[in-house]
Amino acid sequence: MARILLGVTGGIAAYKACELTRLLVKDGHEVVPLVTPGAERFVRAETFHALARRPPAEDVYPHLTRADLLVVAPCTANTLAKLAHGIADNVLTEAALAHRGPTLVAPAMNPRMWAHAATRANVETLNARGIHFVGPDEGEMAEGEWGVGRMAEPAEILVAIRELLIPPGPLRGKxxxxxxxxxxxxxxxxxxxxxxxxxxxxxxxxxxxxxxxxxxxxxxxxxxxxxxxxxxxxxxxxxxxxxxxxxxxxxxxxxxxxxxxxxxxxxxxxxxxxxxxxxxxxxxxxxxxxxxxxxxxxxxxxxxxxxxxxxxxxxxxxxxxxxxxxxxxxxxxxxxxxxxxxxxxxxxxxxxxxxxxxxxxxxxxxxxxxxxxxxxxxxxxxxx
Ligand SMILES: Cc1cc2nc3c(=O)[nH]c(=O)nc-3n(C[C@H](O)[C@H](O)[C@H](O)COP(=O)(O)O)c2cc1C
Missing domain, CATH: 3.40.50.10300 (CoaB-like)
Known part of the structure; x- marks a missing residue:
């Protein structure tokens, strides 16, 4: 149905992006995984390529400018800052600058990182630019701390993606x-x-x-x-x-x-x-x-x-x-x-x-x- 660039960044929640990839493929979408070097410390890019049914050594650059949606899940504080400031130093952040369609970000970070003034300012910048957010949710972090910072569940992200992909028309919401x-x-x-x-x-x-x-x-x-x-x-x-x-x-x-x-x-x-x-x-x-x-x-x-x-x-x-x-x-x-x-x-x-x-x-x-x-x-x- 749609071509979706799925950015995965370096947080524990990267493993949840595997389930998101599976759900998107099941929904009939073409998924192009863009895995940062930071994310590779948690889940290998090959895993995402296999789940997305793509060749492991595919050149993704031809897809970057022809996607219907860019999703970053999980999105680290680091990548959030790069998106806000237009830094392009890896395949995902390059894609974000080249992409002209809607973007959905699912942040995942420690509650203190999420609450920090720098992150708040970056979220505000991205909001003002029309970037869509899903989560983060409140809950227990992997390290045991409680607060707002958990990545939204894959099923919740899928619902947000479906909404963004719906073309405006007379039957929408009917x-x-x-x-x-x-x-x-x-x-x-x-x-x-x-x-x-x-x-x-x-x-x-x-x-x-x-x-x-x-x-x-x-x-x-x-x-x-x-x-x-x-x-x-x-x-x-x-x-x-x-x-x-x-x-x-x-x-x-x-x-x-x-x-x-x-x-x-x-x-x-x-x-x-x-x-x-x-x-x-x-x-x-x-x-x-x-x-x-x-x-x-x-x-x-x-x-x-x-x-x-x-x-x-x-x-x-x-x-x-x-x-x-x-x-x-x-x-x-x-x-x-x-x-x-x-x-x-x-x-x-x-x-x-x-x-x-x-x-x-x-x-x-x-x-x-x-x-x-x-x-x-x-x-x-x-x-x-
Ligand atoms: C075990 C571990 C867990 C981490 N979890 C997170 C996280 O959930 N959110 C976050 O913003 N950064 C987290 N980090 C820090 C990022 O991995 C680090 O900022 C990295 O540079 C992110 O790179 P990327 O945004 O290009 O993927 C974690 C680091 C380690 C070692």
């Missing part, structure tokens, strides 16, 4: 509710009525909304893929679960119902397993709550409601248009489930975005790209 997957309606204690939805489309939408800075809740009905990092996942295996959890969050700024909740469920599910025998078994199905319709009837001013229409052929688009009006939605995403190459349980999709004034076809593409096109449309609607 609550986006997304549903994904297909519900399973019990017939007895082991059997169910289900559908082929894998949840890929909804999961791609949740990931894209998170990438755009939204606070995302994902209602996950038996999804077959991993759920994205940084998203609040609520498991909703049945349509009743999904309805309850969706209605509890019906005040979200944007609601995208991408799941395939069952339209019908067994009227009376057995609580035990029906033994196998030679007689036929007739199961009566009853309609489930129409989640999209209920959300549409409750839709408040300014809220954007998106529904999906899994239908077939030319007349499918017409039915999607009727659905837009009937369900009080702002956007219906039509996907043709009669095709084998897109839609249900497929990595690709091709959709028609049906809004009050227009119809727009988004050509076949991976679901991540389709998700981006859908959220572009949501942003247009949010803009009015």
């Amino acid at each position: 609550h986006v509710l997304v549903s994904a997957g297909g519900t399973r309606e019990p017939i007895d204690s082991v059997r169910y009525v289900g559908n082929r939805s894998s949840g890929r489309m909804g999961v791609a939408l949740a990931a894209e909304a998170r990438r755009r800075g939204a606070n995302v809740t994902l209602l996950a009905a038996n999804v077959a893929v991993d759920t994205p990092e940084g998203v609040d996942v609520v498991l909703t295996p049945t349509s009743e679960d999904m309805a309850r959890e969706a209605f509890a969050r019906s005040d979200a700024d944007v609601v995208v119902m991408a799941a395939a909740p069952a339209d019908y469920r067994p009227a009376a599910a057995r609580t035990d397993k029906r033994p196998k025998d030679t007689s036929t078994w007739t199961v009566e199905l009853e309609p489930t709550t129409d989640i999209l319709l209920t959300l549409g009837e409750q839709r408040r001013d300014g809220q954007v409601l998106v529904g999906f229409a899994a239908d077939a052929g030319e007349t499918g688009v017409e039915r999607a248009r009727a659905k837009l009006v009937r369900k009080h939605a702002n956007l219906i995403v039509f996907n043709d489930v009669s095709r084998d190459d897109v839609g249900f349980d497929n990595p690709d999709n091709e959709v028609v975005l049906v809004t009050a004034g227009a119809e727009r076809t988004v050509a076949r593409a991976p679901k991540a790209e389709i998700a981006a096109a859908i959220l572009d449309e949501v942003e247009r609607i949010l803009h009015g």
